[in-house]
Amino acid sequence: MSATTITMKRTVGMVRSLYSTVLSFSVFLSAAALLFSFALDAGEGGETSLAAIWTSAVSPLLPILAAFIGMDVWSEERRTGRIEALLSAPVREREYTLGKFLGVWATVLAAIILFLVSSVAALAILAPSALTGSTLVKFIPGLFALALQSALWCAVALAASAAFKHSAAAALTAIAATVAVPRGIWFALMAWSGQDKFSYGEMPLDAHAFDMANGLFSTGVILSYAILAVFALFLASKFTAALRLGGRGAKSLRWSTATAIAIAAALALSLVSLAGRLDFSFVLPFGGKDGQTFTQRTQSILAETRGEIDITAFLSRKDVRFRPLSHFLRALAKESEMLGGARIAVSYVDPHWDVGAAERLVRAGASEDTLVFERGRRRAIVNLSDGFDERACSSAILRVALPPQRRAVCWTHGHGEISFEAYGAWGMSDIARDIARDGYRNERIDLASQEPVPDDCALIIVAGPKNDFSRAEAGKLDAYLRKGGRLLLLLHSLDAPGIASIMSGWGIRASQTAFPGERTLSGSDVIVSDFSSHPVSAPLENSQVVLEKPFVFSPSAAVGQGGGADRIDFAPLASVAGSCVAAVTERGVRAGDDLAIRPTRIIAVGDAAFAMNGRLAENANANKDFFLNCVAFLAGTDAMGAASAGKNKLVSGMDRHARLEFVVATSIAIPGVFFLVALSCVAFKRRRA
Amino acid sequence: MFEVRNISFSYSQRKILRDVSFVVSPGEAIGIVGENGAGKTTLLKVLATLACPESGSVIMDAQDALSRPLKYRRQLGYLSETPALYDDMTVKAYLEYRAALKGEPDKRIRRRVQEATEMCSIVEYAKTPIRKLSFGLKKRVALADAVLLRPRVLLLDDFLAGLDFGMREAASNIISTVAAFASVIVTGHEIADMAKWTTRFLVLSGGVISSVIPAAGADKEQVVSRVENAIKGAKS
Incomplete structure (x- = not known):
């Protein structure tokens, strides 16, 4: 067995026997179930797939779970002094880092699988109609998205753990790096960007999970996560190696380590940028939404349209339609790109945030809850309240693309x-x-x-x-x-x-x-x-x-x-x-x-x-x-559509009482039972020891 | 032959070690003694590649061992001042884990663990969880870990500290056994106990080796007295 495998097994064993892990798992199960219940409620009757709702409920909690699972893996070794025994062994720091990373990642993945099993079981009992047409295969893209994101979060948590002797400091740093800083930057952009230039949709981390859960993959996104995870592991490895660099004699080595980290950071950012440039998208056939995203009619319209089309979504970000709509528009833009059609630029105008842009749209004749399609001086406005669907969108593109008659x-x-x-x-x-x-x-x-x-x-x-x-x-x-x-x-x-x-x-x-x-x-x-x-x-x-x-x-x-x-x-x-x-x-x-x-x-x-x-x-x-x-x-248009209305509608069939039962079962009963059983196992193991 | 050449180490402006040099022959056990803060632990950390020296080298097989740390660490056994083990594991599981981590092939691990536990007299504790062991037994487990792969150089930092009389006696026997195949360097303050198996004492004071006192074949009481005087003399 390699040192990496041995370290991974030891990390899993170590993490498994911690009370903090039991608590983290239980809180994660409970919080994810709550988010899932709320999202299921909001998505009732909509076309958002069950797998996408499930993935979106888990995704924002993963950085926190990874931070709490990973906080001890290096910090504990440093605090207890075991680090000396580890560093004096003939093992490279990167082997330790990789092993510990795999251990933490495997633990986080186990939590995700546990939540999938518990939530699907609860749905099967309390809302079987929600699972109609949903097989576990449809959750695979979402699971991949969560695995990809959690790899990055675990790598960051490991780097933080290697940097700090105290677990709490490591956890807080990891949460700051993976939750507070990205979301803070996001909100700052929302608050401070020029009103007329504001065009951001969802928080990208949430959007990635949602898109992938729907089977819409992008190589740029996947590569970016992988590159950043490798960089975080490099950082963790260097932080560990730096523990040998005490004293004045290692001054030059410390400088060279800092330089290596800076170069690696620059390289990682460049590669992420390059991955973004070389990005291409593909749709998995077993995505959460039956894979087929667009009808032949839409595809033929997109393929035959040239030039640039600006689509502005004029609705509140708090609107329940915002997420599926933004996903749809992103998918539409990528589809057009893949088909060699018009370049579609999507922007979002929130009537509450972007007053200037909203005023411009109102002057142009658009009201709130509309999509505005613009091509040159031509404009088509689609009201979202009038049963918006794919056909309406492709028709609007057709209208702005056809000669003005x-x-x-x-x-x-x-x-x-x-x-x-x-x-x-x-x-x-x-x-x-x-x-x-x-x-x-x-x-x-x-x-x-x-x-x-x-x-x-x-x-x-x-x-x-x-x-x-x-x-x-x-x-x-x-x-x-x-x-x-x-x-x-x-x-x-x-x-x-x-x-x-x-x-x-x-x-x-x-x-x-x-x-x-x-x-x-x-x-x-x-x-x-x-x-x-x-x-x-x-x-x-x-x-x-x-x-x-x-x-x-x-x-x-x-x-x-x-x-x-x-x-x-x-x-x-x-x-x-x-x-x-x-x-x-x-x-x-x-x-x-x-x-x-x-x-x-x-x-x-x-x-x-x-x-x-x-x-x-x-x-x-x-x-x-x-x-x-x-x-x-x-x-004579000959652009035919396929019926899709209602095919993807999510219907849980739960009344108010059933919803309450679902919330109680998934966010209290199941995590509670898990907590008691896991706690007893850990306590029994410790007592026996 | 294990040779330490002109090792110096300092934290910012404070010199901890100054041109420390000595040679340890195979089968020899030397004791490094000195007051608290004399630099004993730092010296062993440098030798165990846990700290980076300002200057100097460690020569092993006519090569600078510090420039090829991975190869060097394969021939090294190191026991830190406080034995830090995984409390949730049994003694056997811990030693097997450590042997595998150090790259020992699977088929030889069981034999290595058996040898180490026999050498350190902890066979009866093999299936005992580490958290249940006393401090002295934990030190023996840590020693078993250090000698697990029969290292050529064994570094024991303050090994006898905190052990009762019986344990110290047992430890003496263990080190005598280990010294048969390794160059042993032990730091500590228990001069009388160390004198039983040490071939030489190096007195470290202010980061410098102030005295070298041979102990092999000499009268133990005289050796202890000379070492104590050397420490006091160095202090004054």
């Missing part, structure tokens, strides 16, 4: 259609807001008037007409379609010969059928999960769209007629029990045809209500994504 999405009216301006459960204001976020303006169009369809009309939406179109209206719509128009038809009734004629002319025939025995949520609806490989529906694989008594579609006689650019093709988008409930027809361009011809596109969905406000609020399904994919395909 806002095409219209025209909604027909006058036939009992669902109104995009109605905010109630029966309106479609939510979907209209998302369309607006995608850079379109929503407009009403009156087909009965003499006004032509606007030139910049991206598509026409016919949202569940209860009354039939007149011949003139149908003719006007048909003429629009013949010029390469786009139509999204949400069917409400079959008693409309005018509409049926338009559909039939463009390749779609509708009929009614029942779906007995199909999966349902309320009895009258059907759950659609069979999607075709068409660009509109392919991203929805593994998602569910809920339709209310949908009509089914089949190709009409017009399909396949004609040739070249006049040929109409029919493709199903979604099916239930083999019946097509959403279909697309296209009269388009073939190879060798004139590319200047804009293909006509029509999408028909067998239910008009599936994208109404009430339906979108009721079910965590892919209805919104399906609708917006239809709009994107018809408008």
Whole structure:
């Protein structure tokens, strides 16, 4: 066995038999459980993963635990005089340092594992639904983050222990170096930085743990921790070696030691800086949030966007949404960097801290709780209170990145259609807001008037007409379609010969059928999960769209007629029990045809209500994504999204009483039992000795 | 041959050792005596590489041992003034730990520990936790640690201090045994006890070796008397 291994084993044995270790472990378990309970409470219903919440609860306590576990390892040797026996043995100081470091680190890791086991066990008993979809594998990135951070804290604690004969002084110094100084610098930066330049998000140490727990890793961060830990170990080794350097004869050696430490510090800082420069990020596939951070739509938007985009988060740092949002924005910036897209600069403006910057944003039209996307002189503002999600963010990027024109999405009216301006459960204001976020303006169009369809009309939406179109209206719509128009038809009734004629002319025939025995949520609806490989529906694989008594579609006689650019093709988008409930027809361009011809596109969905406000609020399904994919395909953007809403929501299922039980169990009962058992073991061992 | 050449040591302006030189042959045990503050402990710390001399060298096998400290420490046994051991370990476990730490191969550790415990007469305490041992027994355990790997040079700092008569007698026997394979340098104030096994006394005063008094084959009482007079003379 090497001296390092022997020293490590002795350190573990020594630390294990200390009452202070038992107390430190118990206090750590209790405090971490309290933080975890509070964070779990705050994260209820949010999209922060359980593993990230757990990691964030443990991370801030590790420097203190490491300081208390590591305070005795050298100080005790010095105080008792055992240091002379150690230093007179044929062992290098660095071997001792490494061995002691590994011993302290192993002990701290044991505390982390113990807390993981106890908290997961408590969740399994008291809040099993919180663990739904969470396997222990998802905690691995978080455990890695904690191991990485604790390595640095243990190395610093060891250096402090080597520097001081008194354990308390060593512990206080370690806590000052790992907690007080970094956080003090952080708060000083927050307090004193120029108001307009203030752009810091979370405390980096907390942000690192949170990001890694979510599977977002950065080589720069990992290397920085490793470099600083090695430097702290070097420092500990030199402090130990300096114990031989008493007396005047060692003056030059003391100077050379100090010089070596200074050079090592400069080298460590340079390497950390270099690691930051050569930084690249990667996502672990088993991260706390299912690994996949961004949808294909967002990725394609990011990949196609160039230049610089400034994103300013205008909300309070105390807001519960701040942490997941800052993580999301950091991940977004890194994703864009990885995809070779625009350089995204993220800054944060706290309305309470950064009054100057807040005033500038308010003047620019932003209110509190918004994200402001800026590119050059273009600006898009997204309200966080209006159901902010990834799609809203990528749409905002699209808006600031696209040329400054806002095409219209025209909604027909006058036939009992669902109104995009109605905010109630029966309106479609939510979907209209998302369309607006995608850079379109929503407009009403009156087909009965003499006004032509606007030139910049991206598509026409016919949202569940209860009354039939007149011949003139149908003719006007048909003429629009013949010029390469786009139509999204949400069917409400079959008693409309005018509409049926338009559909039939463009390749779609509708009929009614029942779906007995199909999966349902309320009895009258059907759950659609069979999607075709068409660009509109392919991203929805593994998602569910809920339709209310949908009509089914089949190709009409017009399909396949004609040739070249006049040929109409029919493709199903979604099916239930083999019946097509959403279909697309296209009269388009073939190879060798004139590319200047804009293909006509029509999408028909067998239910008009599936994208109404009430339906979108009721079910965590892919209805919104399906609708917006239809709009994107018809408008020609072809940037499709995958349904993700609700997939990552954290639901503990604990009521107030259960929460109290959880807090008591994890922060009092388990640490208390551990304290009594461990104390008895140590006391028994000592008494036997 | 173990040779100390012109060792000097000082703390800031205060000289502790001034050009201390002496030679110890293999199998020889020398006693370094002197008043408190004479520099005995500092001298042994310098020889054990726990302090850095201002000047001078330690020659072993015709090489400066201090310039190659790791190799030198492999041949060194050092016992400090106060035996500081790991109280939570048993005697056997402690000695095994120390033997492994000093680089002894695993297969030889058990034999080394057996030899050391037999030499220091602590075999019956092998499984006793160190915290239960008396001060004298702890010193013997510390001595067993120092002689564990049969060092060529054994440095014992104030070894006899705090031991009762019986323990001192036992210690004398142990050192006589150890001196068979090592050069032993012992500091202390128990001149009469040391005279039983010491071949020479070096009287250290004010950081300088003021007298060298041979003890091998001489009348012990006379030696004790001469050493005491030398210490007093040096003081005056």
